[in-house]
Amino acid sequence: RDSSGHSQIYSWGQKKFSSVLSPDYVQQHWKEDAFFGYQFLNGVNPMLIRRCTALPSNFPVTDDMVFPSGQCNLADELKVTNGNIFLCDYKLLDGLPANTINGKKQYLMAPLVLLHKTPDDNLMPIAIQQTPAEDNPIFFPTDSEYDWLMAKIFVRSADFTMHGLNVHLLRTHLLAEVFAVSLLRNVPMVHPLYKLLVPHTRYTLQTNFLARQLLISKTGIFPFTATGYDTFYSVLRRSLPSVTFSSLCIPDDIAERGLEDVPNFYYRNDGLMLWNTINRCYNFVERIITYYYRNDTEVQQDSELQKWISDIFEHGFLSQTSTGIPQRFATIDELVKFVTMVIFTCSAQHAAVNSGQYDYGGWMPNAPPTLQRPPPTTKGTTSEATMMQTFPDVNATVQIMSVLWLLSKESSDFVPLGQYQEDHFTEDIPRMLIKCFQAELEVLNAVIKARNNGLKVPYTYMDPVKVENSIAI
Ligand SMILES: *[C@@H]1O[C@H](CO)[C@@H](O)[C@H](O)[C@H]1NC(C)=O
Numbered sequence: 453r454d455s456s457g458h459s460q461i462y463s464w465g466q467k468k469f470s471s472v473l474s475p476d477y478v479q480q481h482w483k484e485d486a487f488f489g490y491q492f493l494n495g496v497n498p499m500l501i502r503r504c505t506a507l508p509s510n511f512p513v514t515d516d517m518v519f520p521s522g523q524c525n526l527a528d529e530l531k532v533t534n535g536n537i538f539l540c541d542y543k544l545l546d547g548l549p550a551n552t553i554n555g556k557k558q559y560l561m562a563p564l565v566l567l568h569k570t571p572d573d574n575l576m577p578i579a580i581q582q583t584p585a586e587d588n589p590i591f592f593p594t595d596s597e598y599d600w601l602m603a604k605i606f607v608r609s610a611d612f613t614m615h616g617l618n619v620h621l622l623r624t625h626l627l628a629e630v631f632a633v634s635l636l637r638n639v640p641m642v643h644p645l646y647k648l649l650v651p652h653t654r655y656t657l658q659t660n661f662l663a664r665q666l667l668i669s670k671t672g673i674f675p676f677t678a679t680g681y682d683t684f685y686s687v688l689r690r691s692l693p694s695v696t697f698s699s700l701c702i703p704d705d706i707a708e709r710g711l712e713d714v715p716n717f718y719y720r721n722d723g724l725m726l727w728n729t730i731n732r733c734y735n736f737v738e739r740i741i742t743y744y745y746r747n748d749t750e751v752q753q754d755s756e757l758q759k760w761i762s763d764i765f766e767h768g769f770l771s772q773t774s775t776g777i778p779q780r781f782a783t784i785d786e787l788v789k790f791v792t793m794v795i796f797t798c799s800a801q802h803a804a805v806n807s808g809q810y811d812y813g814g815w816m817p818n819a820p821p822t823l824q825r826p827p828p829t830t831k832g833t834t835s836e837a838t839m840m841q842t843f844p845d846v847n848a849t850v851q852i853m854s855v856l857w858l859l860s861k862e863s864s865d866f867v868p869l870g871q872y873q874e875d876h877f878t879e880d881i882p883r884m885l886i887k888c889f890q891a892e893l894e895v896l897n898a899v900i901k902a903r904n905n906g907l908k909v910p911y912t913y914m915d916p917v918k919v920e921n922s923i924a925i
Pocket residue numbers: 746747749750
C-alpha cells in the first residue's frame with residue numbers, strides 16, 4: 453500500500469518476496485504434484501476439496517496402487533478424526549456435451565482426484581480417474597511422466613470450467629446481483645439495511661450487465677471454452693442445488709467439508725479472520741443491527757426487511773427450502789448471520805476466487821480452458837507430442853488469457869473492504885462502529901503481511917487492502 457493509500461503490493465516484475473505467485477512462477481512449478489495439491493487450498497478454487505473418510509464406490513483404489521512402497525495404508529489414512537485423505541470430485545460436469553472449436557470436437561471430463569496429506573504437510577495427488585467409466589484407467593504418480601501429467605491436465609481443465617461458472621460466476625457475481633436487486637426493489641434508502649449494504653453492491657449490476665453482453669455471451673468467451681454457450685447453462689443449473697446457505701458461510705462450509713485442521717490453508721485462515729471481523733470481533737454487523745433492532749419482534753415486524761429476504765429466497769434460490777436460505781427472519785441472530793454472509797460474499801469471497809485468475813491461469817497449461825483430444829484410455833500412449841496436440845489452439849488460448857488478465861486487474865477506482873465513500877449513517881454509534889471495523893481490518897492486514905513474510909509464496913488475495921468492497925470486476 454503506498455502513501456496515497458492505494459493498494460498495490462507488487463508492481464509487475466518487482467519481487468518483494470522470495471517468490472510472487474505469477475504466471476512465471478506457475479510456469480516453473482505447474483508440473484509438480486505439491487503445487488497441484490496446493491491449488492485446491494489456495495488457488496482460485498478452494499471450494500471443491502473435502503475430507504474423504506470412505507472411498508467413492510466408483511473409485512476402487514487399493515493400498516498397492518496408492519502406497520506401493522507400503523509407507524501408509526488407506527484404512528488408517530481414511531479415519532474420521534485427523535484423517536489424511538481428501539477428495540475432489542467434478543461429477544457435476546459428467547456427461548455434458550463439449551464445444552466444437554476451429555472445427556474440432558473438444559473434451560470436458562468429470563475427474564475424481566484423491567489426495568494425501570503427507571507427514572511434511574504437503575497435499576499430494578495419489579490417484580486420478582477421468583469421468584469414472586470402465587474404459588478409463590486410474591492414473592497414479594508412478595505411471596509414466598506424461599500419463600500422470602495428462603491426468604492432472606484434464607483435472608486442471610475441468611477446474612477451469614468449475615471455477616469459472618460455479619465458483620466465480622454463480623456463487624459470487626450472480627448471487628451478489630440477487631442481493632442487490634432485492635435491496636433496490638424492497639428497501640428504501642433511509643433503511644439501515646440499505647445504508648449497510650449498498651456500498652457492497654457498487655458496480656455489481658453494471659459489471660454483470662457488461663459480462664452478459666461481452667463475456668458470458670455467444671460471442672464472448674464461450675467460443676473458446678470447453679463448455680461453449682449451450683452447455684454453460686447446464687453447468688449453472690446443475691450447480692444451483694449446491695449453493696446452500698451453509699456453503700456460503702465460511703465457518704459452516706469449512707466444517708462441512710472437514711477442513712478445520714488442514715495445514716497451510718490460507719484461504720480458510722484469512723477467510724475465517726475476515727468473517728469474524730465482519731461478524732463478531734468488533735461485532736460490526738451485530739452492533740449495527742442491534743443498534744436499530746432492540747429485539748426479535750422488531751425484526752419480525754419490519755416488512756421491508758422481510759420483503760428483502762423473501763425476494764432473495766424466491767428469485768435467487770427458486771424457493772428451494774433445501775438450500776437452507778431463510779424465507780423470513782425470525783431473530784436478530786438470523787439477520788446478523790445472513791447480512792454477514794452477504795458482505796463476505798460480495799467482498800472477501802469474490803476476491804479469493806477472482807484476483808488470482810491471471811496468476812494461476814496466465815500460464816495456460818495450468819488451467820486449460822478446453823482440451824481437444826480425449827484423455828488416454830490406455831496407459832503408455834502419451835508423450836509430449838500428444839500433450840501439445842491436446843492443448844487448445846494458440847488463437848483460443850490468447851483470447852482467454854486476455855480475459856483472465858482483464859478480470860484480475862485492480863480497477864482504477866478500487867475501494868477496499870470497509871471503506872465507505874459516502875456517509876450513509878448519520879448517527880454517532882454506527883459511525884463509530886465503522887471506524888472500529890476499519891481499525892480491525894488494519895490489524896488483519898498486519899497479521900497477514902507478517903504471516904506472508906514467512907511463506908515461500910505469499911497468499912495475498914484476502915488481505916483486506918486487496919479485497920474490494922463490492923463485486924466491481
Ligand atoms: C420489543 O421492543 C419494543 C420496542 O422497545 C417493545 O415495545 C416490545 O414490547 C419488545 N418486545 C419484546 C417481545 O420484548
